Amino acid sequence: MNPWEEINLSDYENHMKLESVYQLQALNKMMWGQLNDYDVSSVLILGVAGGNGLNHVDRDKINVVYGVDINEDYLKICKERYPVLEDLFVPIRADITNEFCELPKADIVIADLFVEYVGCEIFASTIRKIKPKYVSVIIQVNEDDGFVSDSPYMAELKKLEKVHFCIDEKETTLSMKKIDYNLSYRTEENLPNGKKLIRLDYCFNLKD
Numbered sequence: 001m002n003p004w005e006e007i008n009l010s011d012y013e014n015h016m017k018l019e020s021v022y023q024l025q026a027l028n029k030m031m032w033g034q035l036n037d038y039d040v041s042s043v044l045i046l047g048v049a050g051g052n053g054l055n056h057v058d059r060d061k062i063n064v065v066y067g068v069d070i071n072e073d074y075l076k077i078c079k080e081r082y083p084v085l086e087d088l089f090v091p092i093r094a095d096i097t098n099e100f101c102e103l104p105k106a107d108i109v110i111a112d113l114f115v116e117y118v119g120c121e122i123f124a125s126t127i128r129k130i131k132p133k134y135v136s137v138i139i140q141v142n143e144d145d146g147f148v149s150d151s152p153y154m155a156e157l158k159k160l161e162k163v164h165f166c167i168d169e170k171e172t173t174l175s176m177k178k179i180d181y182n183l184s185y186r187t188e189e190n191l192p193n194g195k196k197l198i199r200l201d202y203c204f205n206l207k208d
């Protein structure tokens with residue numbers, strides 16, 4: 001079983017929103033741009049977790065939001081949290097490391113702190129299946145050691161070590177380039193504990 005299926009959403013989110021971690025808040029702010037910077041009507045979010053950022057979905061523009069996650073309970077919580085998106089939000093329980101996993105097409109794929117749990121290769125092969133025009137990824141860069149910041153939830157979150165990949169910006173961009181997605185936008189957000197979040201957007205067939 002993938003350890004993500006054993007982690008309570010409250011443990012994950014309580015850790016992520018600690019003042020010393022501040023990642024849930026930073027991701028929420030960055031998701032505004034990911035959801036609104038492009039002229040798109042269908043969105044697919046890989047690793048949607050508890051639906052952080054879904055509050056920024058513009059119903060006048062977006063017709064469908066697919067939320068993909070391996071943890072069925074997280075998807076149920078997303079549905080409960082966003083009754084206003086009832087007709088737009090389509091939860092999809094899937095393990096994208098499974099080569100037979102099928103996903104719908106979408107104009108944009110958003111994947112925040114997700115590539116770290118599947119690796120660049122599987123991520124790129126998933127993007128090839130979905131064939132979006134845009135891909136917007138957020139990765140975490142550590143200036144200290146350890147990918148989980150110290151907190152009361154650390155013991156629980158340590159379980160994730162066995163599925164965690166150390167991802168860097170260059171490797172991500174290279175693996176996207178191999179499938180004809182070129183970097184079109186980059187921005188970063190500093191976090192309180194010497195870490196930072198980097199947003200990398202890619203566009204299909206964009207000439208360099």
Ligand SMILES: C[S@@+](CC[C@H](N)C(=O)[O-])C[C@H]1O[C@@H](n2cnc3c(N)ncnc32)[C@H](O)[C@@H]1O
Pocket residue numbers: 002004005024027028046047048049050052053068069070071074094095096097111112113114117118
């Ligand atoms: C770090 S969390 C994502 C955080 C979230 N995007 C946010 O903004 O708060 C990673 C998510 O990816 C999901 N996940 C991890 N491995 C997966 C896989 N192989 N297939 C599908 N979902 C997976 C986890 O269940 C978890 O919800």
